Amino acid sequence: MRYRRERYYKAQLRQPNGKPGELGEPVYLNEEEQTKADSLFSKETFNVIVSNKIAMDRTLRDARPNECKSQTYPTKLPNASVVIVFCNEAPSALLRTVHSVVNRSPPNYLHEVILVDDASERPEVGPELDEYVSRVWPDGLVKIIRSKERLGLIRGKMKGARAATGDVLIFLDAHCEATFMWIEPILTRISQDRTIVICPMIDSISDKTLQYFYGGGVAVGGFTWSLHFTWRGVPEREMKTRKSSADPVRSPTMAGGLFAVDRSYFFELGGYDPGMDVWGGENLEISFRTWMCGGSLEFLPCSRVGHIFRAAHPYSFLQKDTHGLNSKRLAEVWMDDYKRLYYIHRSDLMDKDAGDYSDRVQLRKRLNCKSFKWYLDNVYPEKFILDEGVRAYGMVQNPATGLCLDTLGKDEKSQFNLGVFSCQGGKSSSEVFSYTKTNELRREDLCVDAIGRADVSVTLTFCHGHKGNQEWIYDKATKQIKHYTLTVCLDARDLKNSDTVKLQQCDDSSITQKWTLEKELDMN
Numbered sequence: 326m327r328y329r330r331e332r333y334y335k336a337q338l339r340q341p342n343g344k345p346g347e348l349g350e351p352v353y354l355n356e357e358e359q360t361k362a363d364s365l366f367s368k369e370t371f372n373v374i375v376s377n378k379i380a381m382d383r384t385l386r387d388a389r390p391n392e393c394k395s396q397t398y399p400t401k402l403p404n405a406s407v408v409i410v411f412c413n414e415a416p417s418a419l420l421r422t423v424h425s426v427v428n429r430s431p432p433n434y435l436h437e438v439i440l441v442d443d444a445s446e447r448p449e450v451g452p453e454l455d456e457y458v459s460r461v462w463p464d465g466l467v468k469i470i471r472s473k474e475r476l477g478l479i480r481g482k483m484k485g486a487r488a489a490t491g492d493v494l495i496f497l498d499a500h501c502e503a504t505f506m507w508i509e510p511i512l513t514r515i516s517q518d519r520t521i522v523i524c525p526m527i528d529s530i531s532d533k534t535l536q537y538f539y540g541g542g543v544a545v546g547g548f549t550w551s552l553h554f555t556w557r558g559v560p561e562r563e564m565k566t567r568k569s570s571a572d573p574v575r576s577p578t579m580a581g582g583l584f585a586v587d588r589s590y591f592f593e594l595g596g597y598d599p600g601m602d603v604w605g606g607e608n609l610e611i612s613f614r615t616w617m618c619g620g621s622l623e624f625l626p627c628s629r630v631g632h633i634f635r636a637a638h639p640y641s642f643l644q645k646d647t648h649g650l651n652s653k654r655l656a657e658v659w660m661d662d663y664k665r666l667y668y669i670h671r672s673d674l675m676d677k678d679a680g681d682y683s684d685r686v687q688l689r690k691r692l693n694c695k696s697f698k699w700y701l702d703n704v705y706p707e708k709f710i711l712d713e714g715v716r717a718y719g720m721v722q723n724p725a726t727g728l729c730l731d732t733l734g735k736d737e738k739s740q741f742n743l744g745v746f747s748c749q750g751g752k753s754s755s756e757v758f759s760y761t762k763t764n765e766l767r768r769e770d771l772c773v774d775a776i777g778r779a780d781v782s783v784t785l786t787f788c789h790g791h792k793g794n795q796e797w798i799y800d801k802a803t804k805q806i807k808h809y810t811l812t813v814c815l816d817a818r819d820l821k822n823s824d825t826v827k828l829q830q831c832d833d834s835s836i837t838q839k840w841t842l843e844k845e846l847d848m849n
């Protein structure tokens with residue numbers, strides 16, 4: 326322990342040394358290096374040349390909001406096992422994660438770091454990694470477990486968790502950087518209540534320059550009915566219960582990679598679903614399960630960990646839609662009748678075999694968990710339920726052209742043009758819309774929006790709930806969709822697949838202005 330303490334104090338004294346990337350600054354390459362980085366980008370899925378240039382123990386600024394800086398924490402806290410699973414990750418990013426954890430966690434709180442190698446297919450994380458780890462951390466603080474068979478991240482984390490012996494489990498991805506005082510708030514909160522599952526606030530590290538983006542706000546997790554994770558602003562009701570912006574924020578869901586949980590509570594709650602493969606869905610599964618079975622989920626604004634957000638993955642998905650199938654398992658086990666909403670988006674999975682999940686159904690019974698409706702009503706009351714209390718939902722179709730309103734698979738995190746595509750007969754998630762009683766034409770949390778005049782593009786933008794640009798009147802007689810304030814109509818004239826839908830002067834004889842709503846519930 327003395328050795329560890331000395332090492333920790335030495336790490337605290339480390340000053341920025343002017344080398345690339347210190348303090349989380351971005352690193353830019355010369356042309357030759359950048360060409361090399363570009364050619365490696367598809368394999369590594371981030372800029373590995375930049376990563377290799379930056380010190381393994383680079384300095385970072387204090388990433389916490391000011392309100393956190395006056396917080397104090399107990400001196401006696403439970404200790405943690407940090408579990409990091411990795412498959413084909415670049416060694417420099419993996420090791421920077423480990424260095425950041427060891428250097429920024431007081432030694433009495435860090436019981437161990439467990440690296441789980443999920444059948445990586447690159448030699449640099451083989452014996453070379455063993456050698457590095459035993460040279461740099463000769464006291465056995467950092468352990469490596471290897472799996473010959475590909476486990477996927479879910480079973481990989483379970484393997485790490487079973488090997489761990491600390492009081493608290495903290496899971497991290499293999500391309501993170503823990504910042505100053507990251508662990509104290511986590512351990513403090515869990516010591517107050519072992520049924521709270523904790524997420525640090527995840528800051529973004531650029532996949533191109535490895536710049537650490539400070540000053541990221543506080544957000545919470547949501548989900549879409551196609552069972553993808555989304556970030557959302559902190560809801561009003563949650564804001565009201567907090568005295569300081571340093572206080573924890575309750576969140577309906579977690580992103581998945583980075584979280585902490587009391588080790589025995591993790592297993593009491595059923596760990597993870599071992600029937601889930603590779604990647605995807607486990608984050609929503611553990612979120613729903615935690616809330617429904619008596620626990621809760623919180624994000625801590627004062628605990629900040631950077632994560633390299635990548636557009637692709639450096640490993641294979643084994644030719645399976647693992648996100649889809651894993652999500653099917655969670656929908657079947659946890660979502661009761663609301664699983665219908667998943668199948669509206671994934672009708673292709675209705676008859677697909679997602680394996681045996683009877684153990685998980687048993688688990689839910691044994692833990693006496695609440696219903697999914699309870700979860701929606703109490704934990705995520707703002708969640709839009711696309712087929713409840715609406716006038717109509719499903720495809721919005723122009724019979725004359727056979728075109729439907731379609732998101733064209735755009736990333737639904739930001740504003741984009743609303744497109745048209747040939748109607749897929751309910752087989753395409755990107756054609757599912759709802760027409761609400763407040764006259765919104767919605768795609769879950771996004772609303773069809775138009776500003777200006779005829780002939781302008783129509784967009785999908787976050788719903789603001791104040792009508793205006795987002796109010797549409799469906800005329801049952803003429804089947805036109807009229808923009809309420811602009812008195813122009815949605816028109817499919819001259820459009821082909823993947824075009825943006827337009828507004829034109831309303832003309833009730835125009836067949837390209839006639840739209841049918843697939844499932845009408847209550848058009849009054």
Ligand code: UDP
Nearest residue numbers: 410411412443477478481498499603604638
């Ligand atoms: N991972 C793994 N086995 C897999 C898939 C992922 O060990 O089959 C690891 C991966 O190396 C990473 C973590 O799980 O450390 C999370 O994966 P990733 O970062 O690709 O997910 P994302 O952050 O994109 O959701």
Ligand code: MN
Nearest residue numbers: 498582632633
């Ligand atoms: Mn990741």
